[in-house]
Amino acid sequence: MGFSYREGRLFAEELDCETLAEEYGTPCYLYSRAAMEAALAEYHDALSGCEHLVCYAVKANSNLAVLDTLARQGAGFDIVSVGELERVLAAGGDPGKVVFSGVVKRREEMHRALELGIRCFNVESEAELEVLQEVAAALGKRAPVSVRVNPDVDAGTHPYISTGLRENKFGVATDVAMKLLRHGKTLPNIDVIGLDCHIGSQLTDMAPLLESLRQLLVMVDTLEAEGIRIHHLDLGGGIGVRYKDEEPPAIADYIAAVRKALGDRKLCLVFEPGRSIVANAGVLLTRVHYTKETDAHSFALVDAAMNDFIRPALYQAWVDIQTTAPSEEPIRTWNIVGPVCETGDFLGKDRDLALAPGTLLAIHGAGAYGFVMSSNYNTRPRAAEVMIDGSSSQLVRERESIGDLLRGEHRLRQ
Numbered sequence: 001m002g003f004s005y006r007e008g009r010l011f012a013e014e015l016d017c018e019t020l021a022e023e024y025g026t027p028c029y030l031y032s033r034a035a036m037e038a039a040l041a042e043y044h045d046a047l048s049g050c051e052h053l054v055c056y057a058v059k060a061n062s063n064l065a066v067l068d069t070l071a072r073q074g075a076g077f078d079i080v081s082v083g084e085l086e087r088v089l090a091a092g093g094d095p096g097k098v099v100f101s102g103v104v105k106r107r108e109e110m111h112r113a114l115e116l117g118i119r120c121f122n123v124e125s126e127a128e129l130e131v132l133q134e135v136a137a138a139l140g141k142r143a144p145v146s147v148r149v150n151p152d153v154d155a156g157t158h159p160y161i162s163t164g165l166r167e168n169k170f171g172v173a174t175d176v177a178m179k180l181l182r183h184g185k186t187l188p189n190i191d192v193i194g195l196d197c198h199i200g201s202q203l204t205d206m207a208p209l210l211e212s213l214r215q216l217l218v219m220v221d222t223l224e225a226e227g228i229r230i231h232h233l234d235l236g237g238g239i240g241v242r243y244k245d246e247e248p249p250a251i252a253d254y255i256a257a258v259r260k261a262l263g264d265r266k267l268c269l270v271f272e273p274g275r276s277i278v279a280n281a282g283v284l285l286t287r288v289h290y291t292k293e294t295d296a297h298s299f300a301l302v303d304a305a306m307n308d309f310i311r312p313a314l315y316q317a318w319v320d321i322q323t324t325a326p327s328e329e330p331i332r333t334w335n336i337v338g339p340v341c342e343t344g345d346f347l348g349k350d351r352d353l354a355l356a357p358g359t360l361l362a363i364h365g366a367g368a369y370g371f372v373m374s375s376n377y378n379t380r381p382r383a384a385e386v387m388i389d390g391s392s393s394q395l396v397r398e399r400e401s402i403g404d405l406l407r408g409e410h411r412l413r414q
């Protein structure tokens, strides 16, 4: 399923990647519909028999075809902007299955989300709760609310993607959350329905996730005793994937542990996975244009750059880079670098590969936080995105043109 090598040639489901690169050009993202469906099914299967909602984190890969794929399989969505909400609608998703996270929700964003009747606002501060009350009152609606708890646990991941420590901007401490929930209960246009938590991304150990859950359950029980009934627990996303040799928990094992901790409490379980659904369902294809030897390194100069895929430059993330067909070239050690004018513009360093100008390379694990984090730096048009479904392929985002990049800009009037 997804991407596999057959006699040294890379296949995207049933299609040869060399042929796809010729058809769609490079750089180009390929996604496997079957791989995404299978990853979502792992969550759904592990949750069967328990009230639940899997809200795919749109930020991980927001292409309409990706959202469409997941919506058709019953997914809900975790959004962080009204833009993501409009994407969910455009892709045929159900706003009634949307949870809205993020520390800055603007009034107009709240307004639109209330109008559409989203499932829940994951409130991250006292001030936000007050504004939400006002916006809901003006609309004559009640806003369903969960409070995001910052449990002050170390997720053990890269500091830029750790979110559950006291010093982070996300959520509120447990005591503040209790205050907010009690206060929310007294507000006329607020419906307190849940508690949520998201402590970070690319987690390879489930212990911090279970520690956060333990804290949430203490809160649920205390509130219950006060007559405040919590309907759902949203445990966020964060389950890591294997890029190299990481050993993230299996989704089934993680969910089994969550269900065990829940005991016989009647709570709906909500999850917001992003990476674990799409990362390994995507590759980025890029072609080697030149090679260059220096005293220090052998460089393979490719047509994808940090503007197309920023994870190596931004987080020093290691991603697997492979050729897509057998080659007669000798294996040598390469730094794989792009055309952008920065030394930080690299995709991989010290990779043993048999390549030459013209060789097509695949960057694996590029389905999550890939295209969505791309930019037009150096006036580089953004890559094409292609969805693979068995032996058919569909262009689901056209490659940008230079015209697209200049649209909306103006020379001086005089």
Ligand code: LLP
Pocket (backbone or CB within 6 Å): 057, 060, 078, 101, 102, 161, 198, 200, 201, 202, 236, 237, 238, 239, 272, 273, 274, 275, 276, 311, 315, 368, 369
């Ligand atoms: N829920 C919330 C509130 C989040 O902030 C995130 C991710 C998720 C769910 C999904 O987390 P996941 O299951 O994908 O770990 N650009 C970074 C990752 C940033 C994650 C931001 N929040 C990267 O490329 O590693």
